[in-house]
Amino acid sequence: MKYNKILLDHGSGGKASHQLISEILLPLFDNAILAGLDDGAIFDIGGKRLAFSTDSFVVDPIFFPGGCIGDLAINGTVNDIAMCGATPIYLSVGLIIEEGFPVEDLNRILYEMKRAAQKADIQIVTGDTKVVSKGAVDKIFINTSGIGIVDDGIHISGQNARPGDKVLISGAIAEHGMTIISHREGLTFESSLASDSAPLNHMVKKMLSVSKKIHVLRDPTRGGVGTTLNEIALQSKVGIQIYEHLVPIKPDVAAICELLGFDPLYVANEGKLIAVVPFDDAEKVLSTVRENEFGKDACFIGEVVDENPEQVFMITRIGGHRIVDMLAGEQLPRIC
Numbered sequence: 001m002k003y004n005k006i007l008l009d010h011g012s013g014g015k016a017s018h019q020l021i022s023e024i025l026l027p028l029f030d031n032a033i034l035a036g037l038d039d040g041a042i043f044d045i046g047g048k049r050l051a052f053s054t055d056s057f058v059v060d061p062i063f064f065p066g067g068c069i070g071d072l073a074i075n076g077t078v079n080d081i082a083m084c085g086a087t088p089i090y091l092s093v094g095l096i097i098e099e100g101f102p103v104e105d106l107n108r109i110l111y112e113m114k115r116a117a118q119k120a121d122i123q124i125v126t127g128d129t130k131v132v133s134k135g136a137v138d139k140i141f142i143n144t145s146g147i148g149i150v151d152d153g154i155h156i157s158g159q160n161a162r163p164g165d166k167v168l169i170s171g172a173i174a175e176h177g178m179t180i181i182s183h184r185e186g187l188t189f190e191s192s193l194a195s196d197s198a199p200l201n202h203m204v205k206k207m208l209s210v211s212k213k214i215h216v217l218r219d220p221t222r223g224g225v226g227t228t229l230n231e232i233a234l235q236s237k238v239g240i241q242i243y244e245h246l247v248p249i250k251p252d253v254a255a256i257c258e259l260l261g262f263d264p265l266y267v268a269n270e271g272k273l274i275a276v277v278p279f280d281d282a283e284k285v286l287s288t289v290r291e292n293e294f295g296k297d298a299c300f301i302g303e304v305v306d307e308n309p310e311q312v313f314m315i316t317r318i319g320g321h322r323i324v325d326m327l328a329g330e331q332l333p334r335i336c
Contacts, residue, residue, distance in 0.1 A: 007330075013222030014266075014327030018231075037235065038157050039083040039218065042150060049152075051086035053077055054145035060334040062109070062139055064183045066176075066194030069142055070109035072270060072336060074116035075199050076221070077144040082201040083217040083273065085156035085208060086148030088120065093127040094143035099134045109140065120199035122146070153212045160215035161236035165304040166282035168275040170203065170289050171196070171297040172248040173225055177267035177332050178256050191252040196294075198271030203292040207275065210288050216276035219269070221336055223327045226265035228274055229312045230326040240312045242302030242324070266327045268335045276304060 009016035026034065033041045040053030055076050062069040074091065081088040093113065097106065117124055175196040182193060200219065207214060216236075220228035225247070233240045249257075249264050257264045271294055277285050282300065289295035312324040 008333045009330045012327055012330040014227050036157060039080040042084055049150035051081050051084035051148045051150055053080040054143065055080060056141060056143045057336055058141050058334055059180065059336050060138065061183055064195055065179055067197040068109055068112050069140065070112035071116035072197050073142040073144045074113050074120065075197050075270060076336060077146040078120045078122060078199045078201050079219045081146045081148040082204040083219055084150065085154040085217065086150045087205060088122045088146050088148040088201050090123055090125045091117065091144055091146045093124050095129045096137050096141040097131050098137045098139050099131055101139055116199065120201055154208060156214060156217050158216055158232050158235035161232050161238050161276045161304045162215060163238060163304050163306045164279050165215055165276045166279055166300050167240060167242065167302040167304065168277055168286055168298060169248065169301050170273045170295040172250045173269055173272060174249060174253050174257060174264035174267035176270040177335055178253050180335055181260065181332055182256065189256060193252060196269060196271035198294045200273050200294060203289060203295055206288050206292065207285050210284050211281040213278050213281050214275055214285065215278065218274045220272060220274055221268050221270060224266040224268055225274065226324045227327045229324065232276065233312050234310050237309050239305040239308035240302060241305050242314050244314050244316045246299060246301045248297055248299055262331060265324060266331055268332065270336065
């Protein structure tokens with residue numbers, strides 16, 4: 001696909017996003033650290049291995065069941081650092097605020113950021129604030145960047161998946177995306193639907209305490225589980241096989257996805273992780289995840305295989321095979 005202008009598709013985390021990165025950004029900024037294309041950069045400074053990540057949040061609406069743009073911005077970057085196998089320690093916060101934005105709303109967002117940072121046990125140590133003319137930005141956009149420390153013996157990357165590995169997910173999928181679209185469109189359901197936004201760094205620390213052999217960690221945000229698994233398959237040059245009946249989806253979320261025409265495999269999550277774990281350590285890692293408040297519904301959904309390298313496929317409930325391709329187009333803009 002060739003484009004002469006940027007489209008919403010380029011922010012989806014799917015095929016267009018990958019094309020933008022591979023054809024425009026990487027050739028200009030190419031270096032060994034960036035080329036890893038993981039959730040954060042990992043590098044050595046003064047004998048310490050560090051992880052560094054940045055993310056920008058433009059979610060609409062800014063307040064939604066289960067959270068707001070403030071705690072989402074903290075949790076999102078905390079989780080990206082954790083997916084590098086690092087312990088997050090410091091964050092920066094950048095605010096771009098529209099002229100006329102209510103101070104009451106700003107105070108509410110900042111309070112939720114403070115609470116989220118405390119829960120993740122991380123400090124906000126620097127930041128920046130800009131105010132732009134009315135209409136130049138939609139209410140408020142937030143950037144958070146973070147840094148963490150990677151302990152010795154931990155080597156996590158999307159390039160590390162190996163045939164025989166088990167694919168674990170920490171809980172039910174598609175809750176965040178369906179919450180945002182429902183709230184945005186003013187849809188009401190007899191459901192307790194809420195975003196799953198949560199910090200996963202404490203869960204990851206416990207996982208690594210029982211196994212330093214975890215190969216891959218990813219949080220399936222934009223593009224959902226389907227796109228994230230494709231990224232891992234491409235980076236590691238392996239096939240990934242998942243089973244439809246094992247993928248955890250809450251009944252109300254499944255019903256809303258079906259009603260609105262969304263495939264839950266491609267809907268964003270903000271409090272879930274995917275772990276690719278060697279077979280021998282898989283059960284003890286799963287048990288550890290289930291001990292965490294955000295991992296009680298964790299389960300295995302598949303495995304890494306030799307067949308069909310760089311592809312993801314699903315065994316359906318009736319025994320058929322379905323290719324799970326990378327997301328094409330933008331299902332849900334302004335999702336995070």
